[in-house]
Amino acid sequence: MLTLTFLGVGSAFAKRNHNSNVLIELWKNSPAVDNQPDETMLIDFGCAGPMALHELKERAGFRYLSRDGKINYRNIQRILVTHQHADHIGGLEELALTNVFVLGDLDAGDVFKPQIISSMNILVNLWDTSLKGGLSPLPGRYAMLQDYFNIHALRPTPTGYRPYILADRYEFDIFATDHVRIERKYDWPSYGVEIRDLRGGESVFYSGDTRFDFEAYEERMERSKIIFHDAQLHEITSPVHALLSELRTMPRDIKKRAVLYHYGDDWDHPQFAFVADEFAGFAKPHHRYVLFE
Ligand SMILES: [Zn+2]
Ligand SMILES: [Zn+2]
Helix, strand or coil, rough: CEEEEEECECCCCCCCEEECEEEEECCCCCCCCCCCCCCCEEECCCHHHHHHHHHHHHCCCCCEECCCCCCCCCHHEEEHHHHHCCHCCCCCHHHHHHHHHHEECCCCECCCCEEEECHHHHHHHHHHHHHHHHHCEEECCECHHHHHCCCCCCCCECCCCEEEEEEECEEEEEEEECCCCCCCCCCCCCEEEEEEECCCCCCCEEECCCCCCCHHHHHHCCCCCEEEEECEEECCCCCCCCEEEHCCCCHHHHHHCEEECCEECCCHHHHHHHHHHCCCCEEECEEEEEEEE
């Protein structure tokens, strides 16, 4: 069984909810039977990620994330990075430093390195322009990304990237999203993820951060049993997220499967009450969604 739990469901600037990062868990049987999952993966880990995990580890069913009252980062085995905004990568410095200096022993060579998964262009820039400042200084030397993580750069193919395969069964297929345009569409790398169960053939759509682009995602959404879609509640003239008004133009059967996330702090204002009827509702933080049985 594969499950997905939102550490947070908020927009980059939300304060009532944490950043839109998710914990993927793979279970031999199910969370009701197993003490802890066999495999774990975060999709993104932003500034609010550590606080979100700190809260989540106290909840029933998530106690395996706790060690002496602190976050047991050793149980986060891999992180898939969709793009470089701080609400998606801002927690990685804490995760890396905790693995080395709190849970590990650098001198003894006992350091747990989770896998870090993304395209090559994200991984290179992630280090050079985001993480290097805080993570390069180590006592006596300068560190590199591979001192903290096992690097898994997804192989480019003529049409996209070769999917990451978890436990020979689940495929994580990243696709380019139209998030921030510097000069033109797709010129600043950012990704969504289609997760597929190779055994049952089912798939789930996770938009990542993106402008509304129904044509680009239609085929993937069409075949997905659950659609997690980024949503911006209020209109602005140059959006970098999908506006709620745009999402409402999607076909009815797509909307009924669409769980909206990455939303602002006023989601519970009565003006958004229609979302519960028109869509599959707003994503619930700390709720374990079953992706595949
Ligand atoms: Zn974001
Ligand atoms: Zn973003």
